[in-house]
Amino acid sequence: MDLAYLAEWANLLIRWLHLITGIAWIGTSFYFIGLDNQLDPPRDGNPLVKGEQWSIHGGGFYHKQKYANAPASLPEKLHWFKWEAYWTWISGFSLFMLIYWGQANTYLVDPAVMDLSPGVAVAISAAMLVAGWVVYDLACRSKWGENEALLSAFGVGLLVVAAFAACHIFSGRGAFLQIGAMTGTIMVANVAMVIIPGQRKMVAAMQAGQVPDAKYGRWGKQRSVHNTYLTLPVLFLMISPHYPMTWGAEWNWVVLLAITLAGALVRQFFVQRQFGRNPVALPAAAAVVIGIMAFVLMPARTPAGMAAPAFAEVQAITAARCATCHAARPTQEGFAEAPKGVRLDEPGQIRRWAQSIRQQVATEAMPPGNLTEITAEERASLIAWVAAGAPRE
Ligand code: HEC
Structure with a gap:
């Protein structure tokens, strides 16, 4: 049995699955954020309805309504969105284990950065995955968690610390994927630990004939908005292995922060457009940041004073x-x-x-x-x- 060969097949199939489920998940995230941001007052004047949207797609008319808290009664069938998120994480984490943990010597460790044994590197990597979620979640639940500006500043601070640490512990490539995996883990945990349990409580309250507590809706919405801003940054981190000019740079943690910031700005632009605004300064700023990175990272074409070898x-x-x-x-x-x-x-x-x-x-x-x-x-x-x-x- 040629294990390395079989691992290549596992790599292909899991990556394929990861892409499919990731597209499905981010697609629903984009769809529902866009829907939420573009609701009009309901035409039938139902007081429980917060807003509605008419749309046309694939040759059909659609009429979606969002309830301020909950409808008067539960429908017979309720469609949930969770497996696309869960499978994105299951496949992504499997791939991460297969490549970055399974071949830590090749992909996660760079002795020039830190001379770690594979076992220690994997332990640090796993601890950081858990710690990222725990710290973020505690911040959201803290008494400052309702203050979006404060929470965003904290989130950026957390990313700075994590990026700096990862880039000084792991190989450049490993560090970028580590931060990508931490971000993806936070996004899935938002679904699995906050949004879905909250929705379960809402449904249970309605089954008991009560009106669900509105806080579950508020909490779920907060995490769902965080997730949408993380989509573009996380996708950059996932494709970054193909682009060694980013993680191979000397100040790679700054490059990581700059490009993820640019991604978040672009996402913010599209969200603002859904409110009818057009803040072109956001993508312009993102373009400037990436332009500066491209310029600064340009390699010298010839090492000074060096003749071509035979x-x-x-x-x-x-x-x-x-x-x-x-x-x-x-x-x-x-x-x-x-x-x-x-x-x-x-x-x-x-x-x-x-x-x-x-x-x-x-x-x-x-x-x-x-x-x-x-x-x-x-x-x-x-x-x-x-x-x-x-x-x-
Ligand atoms: C320990 C094994 C190993 C050694 C030694 C090695 N490489 Fe690689 N190389 C890889 C792997 C693995 C990849 C695929 C990386 C990936 O998955 O993106 C790769 C990819 C490449 C690519 C293609 C990059 C791309 O994605 O287009 C080039 C070019 C390359 N290596 C050049 C070199 C050169 C030059 C050397 C010697 C100075 C070298 N490699 C030494 C394992 C190795």
Whole structure:
């Protein structure tokens, strides 16, 4: 049995599931926030109804009404929204365990950041997942929790601390995913621990012939609004592994904060538009922040005063530092095939991937966790070779 090979299939299937359920969940989040923000007074004047929306979609007319607290009686069938959230987390957490915990040496630990054993790294990662939720939840439930401005400031502070800590404990890539996982965990826990239990109490009260306490509606709404602002940041963090220029940067925790902030601003813009406002300053600010990041992180094209090395030297470096994984049959444990199909064990292949090699080596994304202990001089050689046009001589 080739475990590394089977793990690749598990990776594919779980990732596929994660995308599907994540799209379903964020889709409902966008839909219901938009619905809530665009309610008109009810045409039939029902005093229990807070507002209604008429819409047309897929060739049909729809009429949705939102009750201020609850309808006079429970309908026979009530549609709940929870499994898309739960399965997003189950699949996401499985993937996180499979990759970042299962191969902690490769993905979570970077000895240049902190020389952790895999076991300790996984323990810290797990503790941070739990702590993020506990601290956030306590803040929401505290007596300041009703003050949205104060709570938002606290939330941003929590993110700053978490990002700084993660980026000084884990590899850059691992840190970004760790913060993504913590944010996703908070979002799902909002559903599982606050919104759904509150709704259960509301339904139970109605079954007992009582009017549900309005606080459950208020609490649920608060968490649901938090979740919507977290959607864009969390999606950036989830795709960040593909972009080593972000997490490979020296000040990667600042990059993390800047881009997640930009995402939240863009989400805020769309929410404001639902109220009929058009604050273009928000996406403009997001564009400026990302523009500055792109400019600041631009790599120098050629290391100063460095002549291109001979191709033989390039081959020697890739053979020693890369081809343990990037070969048709990798010798590195845990690898069944050349990662991402990138083979660096043949002259033609090395030249073919020249630009990607520069990108990966300059940002120190490769070798992961510097497993093969490439030196700074060897990195500079590879970069100088690509800058000179990847010559074959
Ligand atoms: C320990 C195994 C290992 C070593 C050693 C290693 N890599 Fe990788 N490499 C990987 C993995 C795993 C990926 C896929 C990363 C991912 O999942 O995004 C990868 C991806 C890449 C990619 C494709 C990136 C992309 O997504 O487009 C390039 C290019 C690359 N490596 C270059 C190198 C170079 C150059 C070296 C040597 C300096 C090197 N690698 C050493 C494991 C390794």
